[in-house]
Amino acid sequence: MLFGKTKGLVGLDIGSSSVKLVELKPLSKTGRSWKLMNLGVAPLSPEAIVDGSIMDSTMVVDAIVRLFNESKIKTSDVAIAVSGHSVIIKKITMAYMSDDELSESIMWEAESYIPFDIDDVHLDYQILNDVDRGDGNMDVLLVAAKKEKVSEYVSVVQQAGKNPVVVDVDSFALQNSLTENYELSELQVTALVNIGASVMNINILQGGTSIFWRDISIGGNLYTDAIQKELGVDYDTAEMLKRGESAAGVSFERVAPILKSVTGDLGVEVQKTFDFFKATTSADRINRIFLSGGGSRILNLDTYLSERFEAPVEMLNPFQNVSISDKQFNPQTIQDLRASCSIAVGLAMRKPGDK
Numbered sequence: 001m002l003f004g005k006t007k008g009l010v011g012l013d014i015g016s017s018s019v020k021l022v023e024l025k026p027l028s029k030t031g032r033s034w035k036l037m038n039l040g041v042a043p044l045s046p047e048a049i050v051d052g053s054i055m056d057s058t059m060v061v062d063a064i065v066r067l068f069n070e071s072k073i074k075t076s077d078v079a080i081a082v083s084g085h086s087v088i089i090k091k092i093t094m095a096y097m098s099d100d101e102l103s104e105s106i107m108w109e110a111e112s113y114i115p116f117d118i119d120d121v122h123l124d125y126q127i128l129n130d131v132d133r134g135d136g137n138m139d140v141l142l143v144a145a146k147k148e149k150v151s152e153y154v155s156v157v158q159q160a161g162k163n164p165v166v167v168d169v170d171s172f173a174l175q176n177s178l179t180e181n182y183e184l185s186e187l188q189v190t191a192l193v194n195i196g197a198s199v200m201n202i203n204i205l206q207g208g209t210s211i212f213w214r215d216i217s218i219g220g221n222l223y224t225d226a227i228q229k230e231l232g233v234d235y236d237t238a239e240m241l242k243r244g245e246s247a248a249g250v251s252f253e254r255v256a257p258i259l260k261s262v263t264g265d266l267g268v269e270v271q272k273t274f275d276f277f278k279a280t281t282s283a284d285r286i287n288r289i290f291l292s293g294g295g296s297r298i299l300n301l302d303t304y305l306s307e308r309f310e311a312p313v314e315m316l317n318p319f320q321n322v323s324i325s326d327k328q329f330n331p332q333t334i335q336d337l338r339a340s341c342s343i344a345v346g347l348a349m350r351k352p353g354d355k
């Protein structure tokens with residue numbers, strides 16, 4: 001995570017189509033097991049956040065206030081995440097040095113890897129192998145997020161009267177919800193693909209360790225736009241049609257080919273990223289794909305990706321290690337929301353001292 005400490009915090013994922021809130025209670029100090037305390041989703045109209053920028057902060061503040069009012073959350077401490085072009089994640093190799101030396105020189109080092117002015121970013125880093133590996137070098141994970149973007153998101157949380165104690169990155173929060181819920185074999189390469197409304201986050205892991213990250217500025221909106229354009233319907237109708245719901249008397253036979261064609265375009269983008277991944281790492285195949293995000297619920301997207309990449313595709317269940325009371329939460333609602341909630345769950349699963 002970029003900065004901050006964690007203790008009894010609420011995961012708040014401020015997405016462009018909705019704000020998601022998750023509160024979990026750890027059931028044991030060491031084990032990976034939780035209880036779901038609160039879960040809420042507040043929809044946002046498409047004008048509120050455009051291309052990752054908060055355009056109408058009142059709408060976002062209201063959504064956060066509403067989510068807290070609807071729940072009985074006592075803490076005000078919140079973990080949020082940023083993503084998209086204002087976040088740069090890089091693994092760099094540099095001459096071996098001690099922690100202290102690194103903390104002094106990282107700004108200088110980072111300068112050559114980050115396409116922004118170093119004064120405009122929050123910088124964080126983590127040494128990936130802290131023992132000298134023999135060639136006198138070490139790998140360092142470098143994360144830079146534009147201050148402007150971070151303060152935009154921090155500000156809406158503060159205006160809602162809450163305290164943003166952690167600012168994470170979508171891709172890392174997502175990874176956390178995978179590794180806290182699943183056992184990954186050390187020999188396998190797993191791709192995690194989160195499809196939101198406007199951003200697709202791809203995080204590829206070797207065993208439990210992440211080795212590749214990319215955010216692409218496309219998502220479920222592609223389907224909505226195409227349906228609107230091809231069928232001449234408004235946004236709300238297109239949103240319903242893409243979920244397979246009936247609206248404006250349009251039959252699903254007219255919607256299905258549009259979904260199929262957009263899925264092909266999305267597949268091309270995933271392919272480019274996977275090809276780039278294979279070209280720049282020692283891995284030559286992806287063994288397993290996990291999907292999450294509301295956009296991954298498009299009919300047959302999972303089958304399509306599985307055939308295209310010849311790998312098993314499954315929907316990430318962020319609640320695999322979370323016990324959920326049927327009395328408190330409607331199982332059907334949980335089923336419907338779980339794709340959209342992976343990042344909020346990953347944030348809520350942050351532990352003190354996590355990095």
Ligand SMILES: Nc1ncnc2c1ncn2[C@@H]1O[C@H](COP(=O)(O)OP(=O)(O)OP(=O)(O)O)[C@@H](O)[C@H]1O
Nearest residue numbers: 015016017018196197198199220293294295297340
């Ligand atoms: N049942 C469904 N079938 C198809 N698409 C769906 C379904 N439910 C939600 N979506 C789509 O999922 C997207 C929202 O997903 P999600 O909540 O993960 O995004 P977000 O976090 O708000 O956006 P972003 O992270 O891109 O800013 C929207 O495009 C929405 O239309």
Ligand SMILES: [Mg+2]
Nearest residue numbers: 015016196197
């Ligand atoms: Mg999102």
